Every structure is written in C-alpha cells, then in structure tokens.
Amino acid sequence: MSEQEVMEKVVEILKPYAKNAAALASVSLETNILSDLKVNSARLVDVVLAFEDSFGIEVEDEDADGVQTVGDAVRLIQSKLA
Amino acid sequence: MNQREQALARQRLIGRMLSPVCIPLATLLMRFLFRWRLRDTSEHRALYRRLLSEDSRPLLIAANHLTMADSALIAWGLGGTIDHMVRYHGLPWNVPEQARVESSRLWRVLAYLMKCVPVPRGGDRKVVADVLKGLRHLMEEGEVVLMFPEGGRSRSGRVDTESVAYGVGRLIKELGDCRVLCVYVRGDQQKSWSNMPTSGDTFSFTTRVIEPQTNLRGMRGSREVASQVLAQLVEMEEAHLARQEA
Numbered sequence: 248m249s250e251q252e253v254m255e256k257v258v259e260i261l262k263p264y265a266k267n268a269a270a271l272a273s274v275s276l277e278t279n280i281l282s283d284l285k286v287n288s289a290r291l292v293d294v295v296l297a298f299e300d301s302f303g304i305e306v307e308d309e310d311a312d313g314v315q316t317v318g319d320a321v322r323l324i325q326s327k328l329a
Numbered sequence: 330m331n332q333r334e335q336a337l338a339r340q341r342l343i344g345r346m347l348s349p350v351c352i353p354l355a356t357l358l359m360r361f362l363f364r365w366r367l368r369d370t371s372e373h374r375a376l377y378r379r380l381l382s383e384d385s386r387p388l389l390i391a392a393n394h395l396t397m398a399d400s401a402l403i404a405w406g407l408g409g410t411i412d413h414m415v416r417y418h419g420l421p422w423n424v425p426e427q428a429r430v431e432s433s434r435l436w437r438v439l440a441y442l443m444k445c446v447p448v449p450r451g452g453d454r455k456v457v458a459d460v461l462k463g464l465r466h467l468m469e470e471g472e473v474v475l476m477f478p479e480g481g482r483s484r485s486g487r488v489d490t491e492s493v494a495y496g497v498g499r500l501i502k503e504l505g506d507c508r509v510l511c512v513y514v515r516g517d518q519q520k521s522w523s524n525m526p527t528s529g530d531t532f533s534f535t536t537r538v539i540e541p542q543t544n545l546r547g548m549r550g551s552r553e554v555a556s557q558v559l560a561q562l563v564e565m566e567e568a569h570l571a572r573q574e575a
Contacts, residue, residue, distance in 0.1 A: 281451060287451070288450065288451035288452070289480055289492055289493070289494065289495070291454070292493075292495045292548050292551075292552055295548050296548060296549055296552070299547075299548075299549070305546060305547055306547050306548060307546070307547045307548075308458075308499050308503075308547060308548055308551060309458070310547075311454065311547075311548055312454045312455050312457075312458040313454075313455070314454065315453065315454065315455075
C-alpha cells in the first residue's frame with residue numbers, strides 16, 4: 248500500500264475524532280493529531296484501534312507512544328504492513 | 330537507576346522526612362477546617378493494612394472522581410495519620426494534572442511533599458508514557474499508586490464509562506500481577522462534581538479488590554483492563570446509591 252493510500256485512509260479514520268475541521272482540510276504529514284486536529288487525547292486510543300481494524304495490524308503501547316503527527320501514524324502503519 | 334527513578338526516590342525521601350508535619354497537618358485541615366467526617370472506615374482500613382502486608386505484589390488504588398480532594402480523602406479513609414507515618418509506602422502516590430500543580434508555588438510544594446507525579450493531560454504521549462514508567466517503577470518498589478480511571482472529575486456526577494483513561498489499564502497490564510483496590514467515595518451532599526466537597530460533609534466508602542486480566546494485547550488490552558476497573562466502580566456506585574435510597 249502506497250504512502251498516499253495509507254494517508255488517505257488515516258485521514259478518513261481521523262475525521263470523526265478531529266474537532267478542527269479546517270486543519271483536517273489542509274492536513275499534511277506534519278499535522279499534529281492532538282494539537283492541530285484537536286483530537287481528544289482519550290479518544291486517541293479509539294483512533295489507534297481503528298487503525299488496527301482498518302489495516303489489519305497490531306499496535307503495541309510503545310509503538311503508539313511515538314505517534315504525534317499524521318506522518319508518524321502513516322509511517323507506523325507502513326512499517327507494520329511491510 | 331535512571332534520572333526519573335532517582336528523582337522519585339529523592340521525592341519520596343524528602344516527603345518521608347517531612348511526613349510528621351505534612352500528614353497530621355493535612356488530616357487536621359480536613360477534620361477541623363473543612364469539618365469533613367468519614368463514615369465507618371475501620372473495615373476499609375483493615376482491608377488496606379492487610380493488602381499492604383499480605384504479599385508483595387503491586388497494588389493500585391482506582392477510584393471514582395468527583396472533587397479535587399478525592400485523593401486526600403481516600404488516603405485518609407484508608408489509613409489514619411499514624412498508619413501513613415509508620416507505613417509511608419501506604420500513602421498513595423497521585424497523578425494530578427500538571428497544569429493544576431504548576432498553577433502556584435504552594436501547589437507545587439504540596440504536590441511534591443504529598444507524593445504527586447504531575448501528568449500533562451492530553452500531552453505528548455511520550456511524556457505520559459514516561460510518567461507511567463515512573464509509576465510502574467514505584468509500584469515494583471512496593472509503593473502504592475492512586476489513579477482515577479475516568480481520567481478526570483465526572484461531569485455527570487456518576488462514574489463516566491465513556492471516559493476511560495487507558496493509562497490505568499496499561500499500568501495494570503504491564504505489571505502483570507497487579508492487585509487493584511477499587512474505592513468508591515462520595516459525600517452525602519455531593520450531588521455532582523465540584524472543586525471541593527461541601528464543608529461539614531460526611532463521606533461513605535466502598536472498597537473491593539479485583540485482579541483484572543486480559544488476553545488482548547497492545548492498546549486493546551490496556552483499554553479492556555481499564556474498562557474492567559471502571560465496570561467495578563459502576564457496580565459499587567449502584568450499590569452505594571441503592572443503600573442511600575434504602
């Protein structure tokens with residue numbers, strides 16, 4: 248799966264959780280999930296679980312600790328898919 | 330021992346040295362300034378003493394959260410002044426919101442002396458993970474940690490099952506053989522959440538020990554464990570409210 252395809256799917260998953268629609272509209276790999284998209288930190292678990300379900304991967308707690316930006320999420324998913 | 334573990338050991342040492350002043354002072358404030366009263370604590374204190382002495386497995390206290398005084402009330406409810414001074418490891422560590430602790434110098438000093446490890450709410454996950462590592466180290470060293478699985482004070486006034494703080498589950502899961510002392514505490518006049526309980530209020534306690542288990546891995550497992558703890562608190566709340574109505 249290409250980076251672009253993973254990115255599109257990640258953004259789709261983030262949509263219901265992102266409170267900042269404007270930031271979501273101009274999302275990039277550098278967009279911070281918590282501070283830019285205003286995803287509630289408690290909901291970040293749901294986001295990661297949605298990644299697991301959607302991509303058929305398993306994310307360990309330590310892996311998730313490193314996810315701050317959309318790019319981090321994309322890279323993590325790609326590494327799990329590889 | 331890494332830098333954080335050294336800092337926690339230093340904090341514990343300083344807190345312990347000043348505990349003959351801090352612990353009685355905190356109790357006096359609750360008892361005489363706020364005129365709070367605790368109902369039937371002997372059974373809960375006996376249970377807590379037993380948990381502290383019966384084996385060396387890690388012990389986490391998980392409680393409902395309605396006011397900013399909850400952690401102090403729980404510490405008081407589970408042990409008297411002498412208990413906590415003699416068994417200092419039984420005075421639980423707390424995880425208050427960093428912004429609250431840093432709002433004044435007084436808060437910062439009190440938090441330091443009363444075994445608090447501030448955590449940034451909604452902050453960098455790596456920082457939160459580092460705090461959890463510190464707590465895990467403390468528990469492996471025989472210290473007790475108090476956490477609120479709802480993550481914050483319940484805005485509904487009831488245990489909020491929609492707001493699961495997954496860190497509680499992660500800590501329990503990573504420790505593997507952790508015992509969880511669930512504590513439900515509520516003042517008679519506490520209708521919803523607030524900063525402080527009403528002056529003169531009387532508090533009831535319910536305690537129950539569980540050992541959450543999960544076969545799930547990763548964050549799913551952590552959330553499952555946190556949900557088990559929260560489900561227990563919901564049951565305890567229902568029992569408490571039923572007793573109040575009876």
